[in-house]
Amino acid sequence: MSAALRADSRMYCRLRFPRLPLALALPLVWLTSPGLLRLAVHRFCRWGALRRQAQGRTPLNFALLLLAFALHRIIIVLTKVDTSNETDIDGGVYISDRGNIVFGSRHTGSGTIVHHRVTIGMRPPGSECPEIGENVWIGPDCIVTGRISIGAGCTLLPGTVVSRDVPPGCLLEGNPARLVQRNFDNTALRSSLRWKVEAKDIVTERAMAS
């Protein structure tokens, strides 16, 4: 849990304060990032749930359950991000500070960036939650549903609705999602939070090409 949180906080530092030294950026990020707090609470709740599964009902586990419940209620109101305990999130993930996220993937790889107003894992009976690879960039207003897997290094432009498997390195947009480009390199998008500038570059490049 602590190693994953350390990776998370490094990620937040790199994205939010790229020019500050780590010693200065770390306390700033812990004080001012609701998304990081949400990740911390998620990891704590999940750790408690796994511990309860493994050891059964002990008084300490019951106390942990109550604490996790209280933290969960508070953090929902503070950040408006909902995650389920079944969600396995690797270390080094950025979840937007702007909130309004419903996050229920089976597994999420490190280096993934999730922006605000995103829904992952709508689960009507009979279907299951998606799996998200490493270094995926998920723009605002995206929806990822069903038992699918999003490959490593995919890019979901704002407003994409995905319900099919996506191979690694694809650039997707639209509702229903269509493939725009294969082998798209999203390191520029992932290296900062100025996604509007980068996304505009993508759009103008495509307009020039067509």
Next chain:
Amino acid sequence: MMEIVRRDLDRYLRHSAGDRRARVLAIATNCGLQAVLVYRFGRWLQRAPWWLFPLVIPGWIAYGLALLLTRYGYGIRVALSADIGPGLCIWHFGGIDVRDCTIGSNCAIAQHTTIGPEPGGQRPVVGDRVWFSPHVRCIGAFHVGDGATIGAGVTVTEDVPAHVLVIGNPARVAMQAYDNSLFNF
């Protein structure tokens, strides 16, 4: 009134009907259910007879406090101007805005869904057993038929017939005679 609330609760407790502990847990933990109950309470206050004023005036204060939690804490805004039938189900929370509309019974509304009129326009009318997926915008004087299923991320731009599945943006009818009673019951 209690009958309507009971039908709302039944929507959330369909897997554990009659279980008292499950009911208490659902009311304590489910943000959508809390918002529905606050909305029902506000509607009851609006129609309460005048001689109940010793109850109604503190009731409005309690309603305002509860609104602070559901509207600003959770981001679920179900305005009292909306006319919603029994059995409303709100999934998750955040960015839900329902106002000035007529909604039938046993409908489901998911996160980031907006239902309302254009400024100065007519109210949208939604039938029974309609399923709204996440990120649906239904803004304008549209009629949504009984048993329709609105897919994820759809912006409703014209009337939706009964018992169809609508997906995509711009919206199109993907399936006729689509039965949503599998997940909306």
